[in-house]
Amino acid sequence: MNTTPTHQALQPEYRLLVLLVSIGFFMQALDTTIVNTAIPAMAASLNEDPLQMHSVVVAYVLSVAASIPLSGWLADRFGVRNTYFASIVIFTLASLGCAWSSSLNELLFFRVIQGIGGALLLPVGRLAMLKLIPRTQFLSAMSLMSLAGLVGPLIGPTLGGWMVEVATWHWIFLINLPMGILGCLITFKAMPNVTEPTVPRFDFSGFLLLLVAMVGLSLGIENFASTQYPLWVSAALFTTGLLTAALYAWHAHTHQNALFRSKLFKNKIYAIGILGNFFARFGGNAMPFLMPLMLQVAFGFEPFITGLMMIPTVLGSLASKPVVRPLIQYFGYRKVLLVNTLLVGACIASFALTTAETPVWLRALHFFIFGVLNSLQFVSMNTLTLKDLPQQEASSGNSFLSMIMMLSMSIGIALAGTLINIFTAYFGTEQMTTAFHATLICLGCINLITVMIFWHIPKDTAV
Structure with missing residues (x-):
């Protein structure tokens, strides 16, 4: 029955x-x-x-x-x-x-x-x-x-x-x-x-440690190229963020009532998924912020036209939904994530080839392809991360994943803004397009770190 x-x-x-x-x-x-x-x-x-x-x-x-x-x-x-x-x-x-x-x-x-x-x-x-x-x-x-x-x-x-x-x-x-x-x-x-x-x-003490870690890491990166603060302020913020993150790892291991217990990370697939999510989202989540800025500030597009140009990305994301499951079932998590991570990085870097004169149809197709690849990446990573968690850890594991996703978005946007400012200072304001192109190439290359993380997914990982 x-x-x-x-x-x-x-x-x-x-x-x-x-x-x-x-x-x-x-x-x-x-x-x-x-x-x-x-x-x-x-x-x-x-x-x-x-x-x-x-x-x-x-x-x-x-x-x-x-x-x-x-x-x-x-x-x-x-x-x-x-x-x-x-x-x-x-x-x-x-x-x-x-x-x-x-x-x-x-x-x-x-x-x-x-x-x-x-x-x-x-x-x-x-x-x-x-x-x-x-x-x-x-x-x-x-x-x-x-x-x-x-x-x-x-x-x-x-x-x-x-x-x-x-x-x-x-x-x-x-x-x-x-x-x-x-x-x-x-x-x-x-x-x-x-x-x-x-x-x-x-767990108030654990919450405070997490809060200081997230703020320190994000603001440390965000203010790196700021003219308002000296470099040592950014270095101090970033170092504080790293230290408090390490303190929370110890806290999670020793405190019974910790928000996120360290035993979560004894699950190898979950640990790989969290690390992969953290680095893979730097570029992918920075793009919805970076591209409208490039289209308006560097290419001179109007705000409404810029908004319309973002629609193919969402349509690409929707179009990818029916194919994610069959792809993973046929090739397995490891192959899909290794190949797709490289493709996402290459696609982000390839936006450095676009200029104000790029035909609209080609730009729309480019955004659509990025939407497909980025959605494949996020859905594959999320399902891999949570698939082997026991029922009693599912809620805590899901909350930690949600937090890491938003933290990664925050750091990714801060990193994109910092890179633009560094390259603008280097190339000069008259070479604004070059500064954006250099930023896109850097963000695309970060995905190579993610490939090294996903390389550790066991070959026999079941769907």
Whole structure:
């Protein structure tokens, strides 16, 4: 007798809950991409150099990474509805603060607060669905919810570019207000406040170590080429980040209540997957920030056209979804990741061959191919990382992977911004295109490190 649960269509009583979680996911996904095409306009409005504006993206992504470890504990302690409602309120009010900002420092402050709210939206929403929706309907619910995450990046860059042209950059943040208000109104109707009867003490010392490590590493790299701070400040930040990361590794090994126990990394596949994810995402996650900047600052494209040029990347990502599983089943994780990692690196570096005169059809095809390869990379890495984790470690392992993904994005964007500034100082502002090309080649070459990591995947790794 087959006892495997069948997947059923989503019942009406759960549709409002899925809509609510989808609103949060859409807001978070949209805000990760909508800023990218608006950066030059924001820089002009705030009297800043657009090449120094990567901190606006880094501040948001870094605060998301730092807040992810809090999400599960807060939801268990205070209830999923209270935590989710608080996260929507924080995100919405911070969006208003971003729109009101009259200086870069003000904007960075509110982006950090916005990131804290954004970090809680998706994990807490997903946890609420997991606790409230029957397992037989969970797949249908997740499929519907994931559409919101796909629509956000699809329309984000174009919407951001269009808003900058027809209004001002402030509207890329004000757009969150009606969605946030709608989310707040639905929360109390659709989401019961489920709590856990016993919640362990929060690992505050471990959280502080992780926070200092992430901030130190990201800001150390980000300020390396900054004219505002001497080189020793960046070196001190980076060294502090490395030291606290090492301290957390010791903490995770010796403390029973650590956020992420060291026994996670006794699983060889998980350890390889985490390391691979960390380095592979530097280039891939920096591209949505780097390419709109190059198209506008170096090539002179308008914001709306720049946004449209980003759409083929998302379409390529969508097109790759049906082929990932068959590819891995036929060739195995090791071959797929080794070959695809090299192809992603080569594709990133090949953008150095493009100029302002590159035909539109060729540029669109280039972005589409990058979208396909990048999506193959991310999906393959994620499934490899989590596939062998025992059930009791799945939640902790998934949270750590989510944190590493956002930290890697933060460092990747900081690294891209630093490289542009170093090469601009070397080649001169009149050779801006050359500076971007050199940056792209460097980011592509970083994937060689990832190839060496994935080389250690056992040849007999099962799908």
